[in-house]
Amino acid sequence: MVQKRPFDAEEMLEVSFKHQKHAEPSDQLVSFSESVFPDDDFHSHMPQTSEGGCGRGSNEGIEKLAGESIGKVPRVAEDSEASFPVAWATSSTAEQVVKSESPVHLALFPEYFHSESSVHVALFPEYFSPEKPFRTLARYEDVYSLLIENPPRKLVSMGPDHQADIPAWDSSVAIERPNASEGVPNLVFPIGDEDEKRLMGTCIIPMPQMELFSDNDEVGKGRTDCWCEDRGSIRCVRQHIAEEREKLLKEFGHQKFDELGLNDMGERVAEKWSAEEERLFHEVVFNNPVSLGKNFWHYLSIALPSRSKKEIVSYYFNVFMLRKRAEQNRNDALSIDSDNDEWQGSDAIDIATREEDEDDSVVDSPVGQNDTGFSSFHENDQLDYDDEFAADETCAVNGTVDFTKGNIDGDDDSKYDSVGRSTFTNGFCHLTEAHDQTIRKDVCDENVKDETCTFSDTVVSSQEAKAKSGAEGDQWCGNYNEVASNCYSNGHVLEPCDAKVWDPAFLSCSKSKIDFLPTCNMIEEIFGDGRRQDMRKG
């Protein structure tokens, strides 16, 4: 959507800008053909015809719309039938106009935010310095190139459907107002009953007594370093968050704490979710990546009927995403992006994959693929599977999204999915710190003891067993299988879940180290030595 305009075009526009001031500030509109501007707004704002020099010199055949004040030209209604041929006709005569004594600046205003709608043409007669306009206008052989090289200015819409109704002003209402914090406020209207008060907001925290604070000493202290042995680990961070939480809770009391919304923030939100629900959540997200044209939000509502949309969104941002970030933050890759909703694991490996496979188009992936999620992908080799996720996610989004505005930050972000199951479940995400088994073990232990542990005991204990065994590569797969079998045995099928999805054979870690690495090895690649990464590149 970004256009690089050549210098000349820029110059021409600047010319029109700087000469604006010399034009008569009067209305120089001449009616355009009715077919172009059918809506009433235009006619109601049609000013008187020109008195300046611009109108007279022009050919009679031309009906042109002009005005020094841009406000005179309303935007064409989107459902207008006007078509390009009108513009064509105008442009051909415009060249004639150019040669008249009052040169005309041809400015076209396509509604580029509504591509199907019409183009309306507005010509601005202005007093050009002679050396500029002929040269630049003559360059354009047709309207199209003129349009492309000189994206025109969009105008402010006017009419009863656009401007606000301003309330009448009663000057007796105005009074000298003192500072609101000085003594009793001088109320214009006494605040009446509770309903009226409520219309100004319900007070949660009243105004603190200002004189208690000498200065900024009490307020706004930053974070200080802690003395934990595992400083910076997930456990350490969790502990300090909990401590701060306690402080706030003590200060506010339970009711205010709740009214401030603090009970609905952070990973504590997971306390209100069962292990089953959490697992379901992860499964659905995992099986329906946006990069494959899926919208997991739709399936989340189906899979969790007892949960409102608000609860699902809240869980997503407060638990799911936060845990992803915890993992991302401890990843060496520099591509931390918490706005990437679909990030599903370490990206480091996928940076490598993506570089070599950037041309592979995810868009070609069958959008209408059946709902077995990854099943068909599992049939291919792992490499292809990685490729599917490695491309830029934004281009693969189903059906849309060329946010004219949204593209601002969407295009440059490298959004790509990875295959990693590392965030598959609550307990699993802790396992991704494969390099630090101590921490993992602590977390596992903590999870076992912690009431907030949302994992079934069987899974957790299998984690522990694996952790203790020290078999990094195997343990991930093992756990995955565990969950898989849980999923399967619970008969828990969101959609026709193909058994291939959970095919343990696929997930076995016995494959070659060079190629077609299963997930478990990927984790080691990221956190372990980087040699495998190099091998993959090769």
Next chain:
Amino acid sequence: MRSKDRIAYFYDGDVGSVYFGPNHPMKPHRLCMTHHLVLSYELHKKMEIYRPHKAYPVELAQFHSADYVEFLHRITPDTLPMFSKELAKYNLGEDCPVFDNLFEFCQIYAGGTIDAARRLNNQLCDIAINWAGGLHHAKKCEASGFCYINDLVLGILELLKHHARVLYIDIDVHHGDGVEEAFYFTDRVMTVSFHKYGDMFFPGTGDAKEIGEKEGKYYAINVPFKDGIDDPSFTRLFKTIISKVVETYQPGHAECVKFVKRFNLPLLVTGGGGYTKENVARCWAVETGVLLDTELPNEIPDNDYIKYFAPDYSLKIPSGHIENLNSKSYLSTIKMQVLENLRCIQHAPSVQLQEVPPDFYIPDFDEDEQNPDERIDQHTQDKHIQRDDEYYEGDNDNDHMDIS
């Protein structure tokens, strides 16, 4: 310096639990993060916190057309397919998707701004903050640019019940077209917008030539920028223009944020654009601090969302390098144009202006103290990610501006 200001801060947790859709840049969750950061820095000790009421449809219809409000109220993602014509009419479905709890979301953020305006009207506070608000693109009869209900217009209409004139300053990177359009014909509201312009940047309006119409002529000010404006240039231009605006327009007795704060006017501050949510939270937390005359330390305290602020976990982050395409002469041109238009107001005042402004204080510019993110009744600067491929070929200075 006045005695300490009384500050009202509005927040409702439900506003963060809506989801625009996959890959949509607008993430209301940023409001939870901001709120949490504000509380973690203990700023609640210096201000009062309110939960806004949910604006009623009739309140929303003070500006918007009744049928548009009604449609917003009734449409859900499930009933979408039956209303394709209306969706097109109201510009819903793409940039402005229909998602669950959409109407409630609108009611909350609009309610916040309306409540804030009412408290200011009743002099219950000097400064009111509603970060959830600031959706300045919404139009009377349609949605636009991720905005459905224009809370700013509603807030200003509320303020107009008690004030002769309202000044609106918008420093979001996008032109504040919805607010400008709403008040394009009136001189009771002066809209000033600083924004990026050109290259088909959204929304496309906001040329310096847009100055208002009818009674509102010269009461719309647009300061268009090209890519890469740096802080010092922006601040200098901002201060120059705003000083002149306030001096000329005299929007009642009020105060504005820091620099603007010194003007001593009631101040309503809202959010707006910002699509990298942790940066949004950082920015608005800092500005809350500014409003409270509190400078926040750089180390973000432990809080539920601290993971989002990796890797530095600090408030201030180094900015990336981008070429500043706004040459000195270009900025000078813009400045001249704006000041020229402002002079037209003095020559033909249609608003009652006192000859000698009482207690009016034009502060000296302290260029070192720059912080261009303060505002009244307006938005934060959008922290969109810079695009490397946006540039202009050649130097397009406009060196020959004539001022008649």
